[in-house]
Amino acid sequence: MEVHDLSGGGDVLARIERVARRALRRYGLSPDAGVTLINVSENATFLVTDGDARTVLRVHRLGYHSPEAIASELDWLSALRDEAGVRTPAVLPALDGSRFVTVEDPGSASRSCVMFEYVPGAEPAEHRLVEHFEPLGAITARMHLHARRWLRPAAFTRFHWDADAAFGPAPRWGRWQDGAGVDREAHAVLSRLEGALRDRLERFGKGPERYGLIHADLRLANLLVDGTAATTVIDFDDCGLGWYLYDLGAAVSFIEHHPAVPQMIDSWVRGYRSVLGLPGDDENEIWTFIMFRRLLLVAWIGSHSAVDVARELGAGYTRGSCELAERYLSGSL
Structure with a gap:
């Protein structure tokens, strides 16, 4: 299933909702439980209301992750919760104890579904972004520290978020050249950006202190803030192997131009260093990873229209x- 197929037609969404309802039986929930779509991105996520109980069901898109990769995601999600003090939603097992179930989707292939506990909260408010980025930096550092020390299960498998995944012959989110509004002028600017990013990333390298298991989508929509409670990190569907600083690039997804971004970065770095060291040479490449993520998002917008x-x-x-690329290329970022 392509994402745009899922979100672009009522018939497809109705079919996905039927998949969600079939999954409820596997969890011992009432067939009359309320099933409300929360959002659609790579997958479809539903709020399930059964009496006073609320849970969240994720229905996977087709062809994005193998069963082994889904199991690997859930392994790390649970390990972070149990071992690293990172607040993540608990995975709720099916009646047979399975952490995810496979449900028939008539007219298509079967889909994997995962049930999570419902965690209250909302994404950080815009007027408090600088304030929230310091604890986010600390949370991210705890995740990275855990990733460096964690002994992964033998069957662990997740994809990479590297230059090949972004710019190679089969880029994961499509080609940025096919992004919305990429005309001749934009193509020229972004081609120069790609070349510069390739060079900087190659020099930066993939040493174990710089490259490892990351969330890879720590944008605001995947953070839940609820009063004074610790921030909850959700949606590990894109977690994989990548540069640790990519998690900061992802944190400013879609708001890279916000005037408070420099202050947000400073707050994030301060929080990160409260847990884990960040050498000055690494800090100097932060905008490389922001622009790397940004170019990936140009491709994502084109392939998820x-x-x-x-x-x-x-x-x-x-x-x-293009405006940010010109500033980055000129050294003014």
Whole structure:
């Protein structure tokens, strides 16, 4: 299933909801439970209400992750919760004890579904971003520290977020050249950006102190803040092997132009260093990873044109990317 197929038609969404309802039986929930779509991105996520109980069901898109990769995601999610003090939603087992189930989708292949506990909260408010980025930096450092020390299960498998995944012959989110509004002028600017990023990333290298298991999508929408409670990190669906600083690049996804970003970065670095060292040479490459993520998002918008956020940002995001690219290439970022 392509993401735009899932979000771009009522018939497809209705079918996905039927998959969700079939999954409820596997968890011992009432067939009359409320099933409300929360969002659609790579997958479809539903709020399930059964009497006073609330849970969250994720219905996977087709062809993105193997069963082994889904199991690996859930392994790390649970290990972070149990061993690293990172607040993540608990995975709720099915009646047979399975951490995820496979449900028939008539007219298509079967889909994997995962049930999570419901965690209250909302993404950080815009007027408090600088404040929230310091604890986010500390949370991210705890995740990275755990990733460095964790003995992964023998069958662990997740994909990489490296230059080949972004710019290789089969880029994971498509080609940035096919992004919305990539005309001749934008192509020229972004081609120079790609070349510069390739060079900087190759020099930066993939040493174990710089490259390892990361969340890879720590944007605001995947953080839940609830009063004075610790921030909850959700949606590990893109977790994989990548540069640790990519998690900071992902944290400013879609808001890279915000005037408070320099202050947000300073707060994040301060929080990160409260847990784990960050050498000055690494800090100097932060904007490399912000621009690397940004160019990936240009590709994502082009290949996910039916997803609401991609449709809303469209060609304007590409124009903004060119403006930031010129500043990055000139050394003014």
